[in-house]
Amino acid sequence: MTQLSRHPVADPPTAPEREKTGHLLLRAYAVLVVFSALAHSFWYNLAGMAGAAVLLGALTLATLAIWLPRLRRSRRTTPFAWRRLPWLGLAYVAFALLSLLWSAWPAATAVTWLLLASATLQGLFLADALTWRELVRCLEISLRWVLGLSLLLELWVAGIRRRPLLPNFSDAPADPDPHWYWVRGNLLDSVLDPGRVQGIVGNANLLGILCLLALIVFGIRLADRAPSPAVRIVWIAVAAFLLLRSGSVTTLVALVAVAGVLCAALLIRRAALPRGRTPLYAVFAGVAVVGIVSAVLLRERLLALVGREGDLTGRGDIWQAVLERASTRPVAGNGFASPWLPWDPAFDGWILDHGITVFHAHDMWLDVYLQLGAIGVALVAGVFAALTWRAWFFAVDRPRWDIRADRPYQAITLLPILVVAMLLVQGLTESGPIMLWGWMLVTLLAFKIKSVPLIDVGVAEASAPERRPLRVRRG
Numbered sequence: 001m002t003q004l005s006r007h008p009v010a011d012p013p014t015a016p017e018r019e020k021t022g023h024l025l026l027r028a029y030a031v032l033v034v035f036s037a038l039a040h041s042f043w044y045n046l047a048g049m050a051g052a053a054v055l056l057g058a059l060t061l062a063t064l065a066i067w068l069p070r071l072r073r074s075r076r077t078t079p080f081a082w083r084r085l086p087w088l089g090l091a092y093v094a095f096a097l098l099s100l101l102w103s104a105w106p107a108a109t110a111v112t113w114l115l116l117a118s119a120t121l122q123g124l125f126l127a128d129a130l131t132w133r134e135l136v137r138c139l140e141i142s143l144r145w146v147l148g149l150s151l152l153l154e155l156w157v158a159g160i161r162r163r164p165l166l167p168n169f170s171d172a173p174a175d176p177d178p179h180w181y182w183v184r185g186n187l188l189d190s191v192l193d194p195g196r197v198q199g200i201v202g203n204a205n206l207l208g209i210l211c212l213l214a215l216i217v218f219g220i221r222l223a224d225r226a227p228s229p230a231v232r233i234v235w236i237a238v239a240a241f242l243l244l245r246s247g248s249v250t251t252l253v254a255l256v257a258v259a260g261v262l263c264a265a266l267l268i269r270r271a272a273l274p275r276g277r278t279p280l281y282a283v284f285a286g287v288a289v290v291g292i293v294s295a296v297l298l299r300e301r302l303l304a305l306v307g308r309e310g311d312l313t314g315r316g317d318i319w320q321a322v323l324e325r326a327s328t329r330p331v332a333g334n335g336f337a338s339p340w341l342p343w344d345p346a347f348d349g350w351i352l353d354h355g356i357t358v359f360h361a362h363d364m365w366l367d368v369y370l371q372l373g374a375i376g377v378a379l380v381a382g383v384f385a386a387l388t389w390r391a392w393f394f395a396v397d398r399p400r401w402d403i404r405a406d407r408p409y410q411a412i413t414l415l416p417i418l419v420v421a422m423l424l425v426q427g428l429t430e431s432g433p434i435m436l437w438g439w440m441l442v443t444l445l446a447f448k449i450k451s452v453p454l455i456d457v458g459v460a461e462a463s464a465p466e467r468r469p470l471r472v473r474r475g
Contacts, residue, residue: 026066026129026130027130027134027137027138029062029066030126030129030130030134030138031138031141031142031145032059033059033063033122033125033126034126034138034139034142034437035141035142035145035146036055036056036059037119037122037436037437037440038142038143038146038201038210038213038437039145039146039149039200039201040052040056040436040437041201041202041203041206042146042149042200042201042202043055044167045167045168045182045200045202046168047168048167048168056115056118059118059122060118060121060122063121063122063125064121066125066129067125067128067129070129080128081450081451084447084450084451085124085447085450086383086386086387086443086446086447086450088379088382088383088386089120089383089442089443089446090120091379092372092376092379092380092383093113093116093117093120095372095375095376095379096109096113096116096336096371096372096376097113097117097336099332099333099335099336099371099372100113100335100336102329102332102335103334103335103336103337104329104334104335104346105334105335105337105341105344105345105346105347106335107341107344108335108337108340108341108344108346108347109335109336109337111341112336112337112338112339112341113336115338115435115436116336116338116435116439119435119436119437119439119440119443120439120440120443122440123439123440123441123442123443123444123447124443124444124447126138126440126444127443127444127445127447127448127451128447128451131452131461132412132448132452132455132456132461133224133412133455133456135444135448136217136220136221136224136412136415137221137226139213139217140217140218140221143210143213143214143217143218143239144214144235146199146200146201146210146214147199147210147211147214147235147238147239147242148238149199149200150197150199150200150201150207150242151187151199151238151242153165153183153199153200154183154185154186154187154197154198154199155187155188157183157184157185157187158185158186158187158188158189159187159188161185162185163185164178164181164182164183164184164185165181165182165183165185166180166181166182167180167182167202177354177355177356179353179354179355179356180356181198181202182198182202183197183198183199183202184196184197184198186245187245194245196245196246196247197242197245197246198246199242199246204246204247204248205246205248205250205251205430206432207242207246207248208242208243208246208247208248208250208251209248209250209251209254209422209426209430209432211239211240211242211243211246211251212239212243212251212254212255212258212422213419213422214235214239215236215239215240215243215255216258216415216418216419216422217415218232218235218236218239219236220411220412220414220415220418222236223411224410224411224412243255250425250426250428250429250430251426253425254421254422254425254426257421257422257424257425258418258421258422258425260287260291261417261418261421262414262418264280264284265392265395265396265414265417267280268280268281268396269396269409315362315363315429317351318351318353318358318361318362319361319362319363319366321350321351322351322361322363322366322367322369322370323366325370326366326369326370326373329373330369330373330374331373331374331375332372332373332375332376333368333369333370333371333372333373333375333376334370334371335371336371336372337371338360338367338371338431338434338435339359339360339431339435340357340358340359340360341359342356342357342359347359360430360431360435361431362429362430362431363427363428363429363430363431364380364427364430364431364432364433364434365377365380365427367431367434368380368434380434383442383446384420384423384424384433384442386446387416387420387442387445387446387449388417388420388424390416390446390449390450391416391417391419391420391445391449392417394413394416394417394449394453395413395414395416395417399413399454399455399457401454401457410455410456412455413455415445416445416448416449419441419445420445423438423441423442426438
């Protein structure tokens with residue numbers, strides 16, 4: 001006979017295991033690293049060259065101090081994946097250092113190589129120390145800080161200060177060129193004639209591409225059903241607003257490319273069998289060819305619609321000057337220098353834009369060709385080709401490590417291919433993908449995909465916040 005009992009059979013409930021304080025501090029430090037990389041020009045405009053250099057050096061030394069002991073402690077449990085390192089990317093870094101032997105600007109090569117090495121180190125560190133979900137969360141928090149501070153600074157300059165702001169809060173000289181300003185105070189302009197906003201990074205094109213990165217990251221977090229979806233929708237609106245107000249044509253083109261890649265990946269995911277993907281690939285290739293040809297033929301009209309000139313706002317003259325200098329040493333280049341140091345005699349006054357010395361070629365392929373010649377171009381092409389290949393199949397293939405082939409897709413697996421698409425388009429008119437945060441993301445994603453090809457699976461993913469077990473679709 002069944003009787004009611006006050007004594008349950010099951011074990012009493014227990015609180016979930018709490019993350020260790022050290023790991024929480026590690027995640028907070030990772031946010032500082034990513035924010036400082038994304039908003040590197042913010043530190044320059046705020047604290048000057050000396051302050052930005054001190055911060056960069058301190059973060060690099062801190063990363064070494066944190067990472068090396070971790071590697072020694074984890075040698076027995078989770079050995080470091082040496083064979084999974086992005087060796088093509090590291091070969092590019094090594095070749096950049098080797099260019100000191102023939103560099104036409106050795107001082108600039110030495111200084112900028114330290115920046116490249118620091119970005120590479122931070123990318124490898126973040127990929128090794130954080131899980132996939134932690135990385136996306138880290139990017140999300142960092143981008144929130146960038147967008148939030150940008151909006152506040154623009155509001156302060158436009159609504160309270162009511163006059164443009166120069167870097168380091170300097171006094172404005174008589175009738176300065178608007179390109180000298182950190183923030184121009186255009187946020188509250190008329191809707192009919194709005195000016196471009198620059199945010200804390202002090203550059204409308206850079207702010208625009210960071211807003212696009214934010215849309216990618218926020219959207220993936222929303223699709224992943226992360227907590228507080230309403231708050232995330234607000235941040236998506238902020239990112240979209242700042243993207244439009246930045247007025248960056250490159251960002252708009254990158255947005256179209258990212259949307260196209262996203263649609264293609266989702267369609268490929270729906271193909272039940274591998275042979276069903278072949279017709280889709282053929283359609284995608286045809287659409288891409290038609291789109292590229294149309295963009296080239298209708299370039300003048302398309303640029304006129306967004307208020308740009310046919311030479312992409314003076315970039316044609318820049319590219320011509322870079323090609324002339326690069327043709328003197330076409331094989332191994334003139335020496336690494338990313339970015340160009342405007343106070344170096346080789347670059348000071350070489351190419352001017354509104355009276356300001358240009359600090360990169362506004363095309364990553366031309367920049368690499370100038371610095372490291374055809375060898376450097378081949379290395380960078382190999383880096384992006386390998387990353388694109390792995391990122392694509394990371395996004396469209398189901399997670400699988402045994403005979404079961406019905407595990408659901410993860411939204412996070414779309415992140416690498418969307419970021420790569422964004423960087424490749426940006427690289428057509430900017431050199432960002434081979435410098436600072438762009439190169440850090442390339443290194444991070446290349447190493448992470450190779451070393452941890454599955455999300456929430458394995459020892460390296462055991463500490464992921466908001467972790468959800470993979471659900472199997474039945475029936």
